[in-house]
Amino acid sequence: MFSTNGNNTPRIGFYVCHCGHNIASLVDVEEVRKYVATLPGVVVSRDYKYMCSDPGQELIQQDIKENKLNRIVVASCSPLLHEHTFRVATEKAGLNPYFFHMVNIRENVSWVLDNREIATEKSKDLARAAIRRVFFHKPLEKKTVPINPAVLIVGGGIAGIQAALTIANAGKKVYLVERDATIGGHMAMFDKTFPTLDCAACILTPKMSAVKSHPNITLWTYSEVEKIDGFVGDYHVKVKRKPRYVIEDLCVGCMDCIEACIYKEAKYPDEFNQGLSKRKPIYIPFPQATPMVVLFDPETCIDFKSHRCKKTCIEACDRDAIDLKQVATYENINVGTVILSTGFQTYDAKLSPQYGYGKFPNVYTSLEVERLVNASGPTGGEVITRDGKRPKSVGIIHCVGSRDEKSHKWCSRVCCMYSLKLAHLIKEHTGAEVYNFYIDMRTPGKGYEEFYDKLMNEGVHFVRGRVAEVTDWAIIPEEEQKLTIRVEDTLIGVVRRIPVDMVVLAVGMEPKDDASEIRRLFNISCSNEGFFLERHPKLAPVNTFTDGIFIAGACQGPRDIPDTVAQAGAAAAECLSLISAGSIELEPNTASIIEKYCSGCKSCIPLCPYTAISFKEDIKKAYINEALCKGCGTCVAACPSGSILQNLFEDDQIFSEIDGLLKFAGIEPEKKEVLHA
Amino acid sequence: MHNIEKKWEPKIIAFFCNWCTYTAADLAGVSRLKYAPNVRVIRIMCSGRVDPQFIMQALASGADGVLIGGCHPGDCHYSEGNYKMLRRFRLLQRVFKSMGIDEKRCRLEWISASEGDKVKTVINDMVEQIQKLGPLALPERMADLDKEIEEIEKEISKEEVVEHA
Numbered sequence: 001m002f003s004t005n006g007n008n009t010p011r012i013g014f015y016v017c018h019c020g021h022n023i024a025s026l027v028d029v030e031e032v033r034k035y036v037a038t039l040p041g042v043v044v045s046r047d048y049k050y051m052c053s054d055p056g057q058e059l060i061q062q063d064i065k066e067n068k069l070n071r072i073v074v075a076s077c078s079p080l081l082h083e084h085t086f087r088v089a090t091e092k093a094g095l096n097p098y099f100f101h102m103v104n105i106r107e108n109v110s111w112v113l114d115n116r117e118i119a120t121e122k123s124k125d126l127a128r129a130a131i132r133r134v135f136f137h138k139p140l141e142k143k144t145v146p147i148n149p150a151v152l153i154v155g156g157g158i159a160g161i162q163a164a165l166t167i168a169n170a171g172k173k174v175y176l177v178e179r180d181a182t183i184g185g186h187m188a189m190f191d192k193t194f195p196t197l198d199c200a201a202c203i204l205t206p207k208m209s210a211v212k213s214h215p216n217i218t219l220w221t222y223s224e225v226e227k228i229d230g231f232v233g234d235y236h237v238k239v240k241r242k243p244r245y246v247i248e249d250l251c252v253g254c255m256d257c258i259e260a261c262i263y264k265e266a267k268y269p270d271e272f273n274q275g276l277s278k279r280k281p282i283y284i285p286f287p288q289a290t291p292m293v294v295l296f297d298p299e300t301c302i303d304f305k306s307h308r309c310k311k312t313c314i315e316a317c318d319r320d321a322i323d324l325k326q327v328a329t330y331e332n333i334n335v336g337t338v339i340l341s342t343g344f345q346t347y348d349a350k351l352s353p354q355y356g357y358g359k360f361p362n363v364y365t366s367l368e369v370e371r372l373v374n375a376s377g378p379t380g381g382e383v384i385t386r387d388g389k390r391p392k393s394v395g396i397i398h399c400v401g402s403r404d405e406k407s408h409k410w411c412s413r414v415c416c417m418y419s420l421k422l423a424h425l426i427k428e429h430t431g432a433e434v435y436n437f438y439i440d441m442r443t444p445g446k447g448y449e450e451f452y453d454k455l456m457n458e459g460v461h462f463v464r465g466r467v468a469e470v471t472d473w474a475i476i477p478e479e480e481q482k483l484t485i486r487v488e489d490t491l492i493g494v495v496r497r498i499p500v501d502m503v504v505l506a507v508g509m510e511p512k513d514d515a516s517e518i519r520r521l522f523n524i525s526c527s528n529e530g531f532f533l534e535r536h537p538k539l540a541p542v543n544t545f546t547d548g549i550f551i552a553g554a555c556q557g558p559r560d561i562p563d564t565v566a567q568a569g570a571a572a573a574e575c576l577s578l579i580s581a582g583s584i585e586l587e588p589n590t591a592s593i594i595e596k597y598c599s600g601c602k603s604c605i606p607l608c609p610y611t612a613i614s615f616k617e618d619i620k621k622a623y624i625n626e627a628l629c630k631g632c633g634t635c636v637a638a639c640p641s642g643s644i645l646q647n648l649f650e651d652d653q654i655f656s657e658i659d660g661l662l663k664f665a666g667i668e669p670e671k672k673e674v675l676h677a
Numbered sequence: 678m679h680n681i682e683k684k685w686e687p688k689i690i691a692f693f694c695n696w697c698t699y700t701a702a703d704l705a706g707v708s709r710l711k712y713a714p715n716v717r718v719i720r721i722m723c724s725g726r727v728d729p730q731f732i733m734q735a736l737a738s739g740a741d742g743v744l745i746g747g748c749h750p751g752d753c754h755y756s757e758g759n760y761k762m763l764r765r766f767r768l769l770q771r772v773f774k775s776m777g778i779d780e781k782r783c784r785l786e787w788i789s790a791s792e793g794d795k796v797k798t799v800i801n802d803m804v805e806q807i808q809k810l811g812p813l814a815l816p817e818r819m820a821d822l823d824k825e826i827e828e829i830e831k832e833i834s835k836e837e838v839v840e841h842a
Contacts, residue, residue, distance in 0.1 A: 107706025633726030
């Protein structure tokens, strides 16, 4: 009755998992087990509390040996979660792992339905389809590809730096590509880090120098990944090195050219200081920039606009490092794995106009205040407002662009803590009265709650309530010349007006504007918010759905420095584990041509995005290079003569699944002897 | 005419691509979103793998509708498999029209890995639509046709017998 493709008669073992209560609470697993036992080919049918556990796997292995099973079907969670687990178990018992098939009755059944009878019926249908399908399963050879030991890291913030150093210290080659002129990312802008209040520069800059001087790290700043193709183990990357109009190898960072610029005064907003200070058209982002190389801003340099500058900068450089005719260059590299650590951007406070950012000069974003309190910042660490005064009272507004239906729904996780830190620093620098306006204080982390306690004892004021508005409209004399924060204090149930000299907006973290383009470039997914999507939130938090591409840091979601560093270490470990293994097993789901049926129509050839299909002129047949095939199956579906076969997704297998779901829904079950448990 | 049970529920076969829509369906599960139970999912690597024969076979075997889920345009894990599916889908819709099968019975949706809620809305919406359309009942109709043909053949052979007599 059934074709077994030359294999001996199928002896199927079926196992339905309770998954604790996850499945068993809605699906009558015993009923499913009993039903499947009646299906043709089934020799063993069992249910067990946790199939993925060691005893569960042993159950399968024992049955394979004792009952000579040659097909295994497990009905449990999603194959994306445990298919590999069960394949390994199957293989350990001496059976080819591709004789295993998985039925998803958790994510597809018990978690999305609410009726026991219906859920049980659906589980039976899915199980029946799988039983029909495994008749057509074939033993397959595993496909392995070697891993190129070089790693590409995109983004040189603390995540990229940490990952680069970890991998380089393990003796492997790293290419670190950073878009800006210096590495360091957001962390380089901070003065102190919470909750320990250690100086950010003191812990970051040694790492930055280590990256620059490490023999295993090639650092390309002011560069972007232009193109990437290939697959895990063998990615081909094209990196664009944008012109900085200074030859990096010659510049020693003496800054004589900056001194010599015909602009005697700096007059353009300094990006690193959030526009709170000025720079010249030729500049260094900040004193500890790595690499310590100047760069030109062609937008503001006179020579780029009029070509009539005296070029005093070139005269000043005794190393002839300035090259105003520099053009972008391209580097082509081959790597085996990639870590994306492209970071975040802060919420644009102008999008919440009720807080007056951009309208009232004394409303600041938290990032601006980070620079203000920084000893190497625009004011040398003095907290002075834009109108030149030392504030006597400061209001910090939490959750700007976080936990808000109108902007972003998510909690940015770091704002409560950095607001506490800024409150402490502002109080320390100015002695001002500091008010924190919060919705909830969120301080989960080692030493975080203690830090909050400390701040309360320092006399910082906490007002619970979302601020309604910041206004300069004074209604009592005390509010003249001040910014008034109007808020409902939800702890005492009154609307308060609190006049302050300075307002700090604790802006949240959001995905970078171009996160979506980066994601497409690297062929990974984004979650709804736009952050990069991890393969599994708990079990594979730094993996993506594309093998060999890992994510670390705030590009995956809002997180603080300790979590970012931990994640960077995890991503580095994932790369090293692949490198150390030397090769990776790929799904053997590639396609191949059945030559005797191929009519040589060539319709498949243009369909393949990997140019894996060629035409053998001598025999007038198509040929698939399985090393290039990624196993999408598009050619298989298009072949008019059915002469292409995709391993694991053969026509017969899918047709039998369809039939199993539908045609055999009402057939009389067979009465036979089957092992139950 | 047909022997349709009193409480008829649509049967829908879905082909979900491994990378986007199947993952989204997992996400719907993890998020405990409740949706209509009528859909049975078959996992494939790419929506480009969906052979029109799969769809035909599903309908011929008693499905009332077929749903195909793939990655959004530009997001395909294999670059462009979803476009290939789209092309086939458009052709197939015309075939369905000529066969008198309502186009709504076959649906192609782009659902990314993060759109668990879209899995829910699409499935619920499709089930509702097909409930309105009623059963397709191709196997029963085919059986009826077969019976008719058999009877006609009988008639013809009778007449032939009479003529010869």
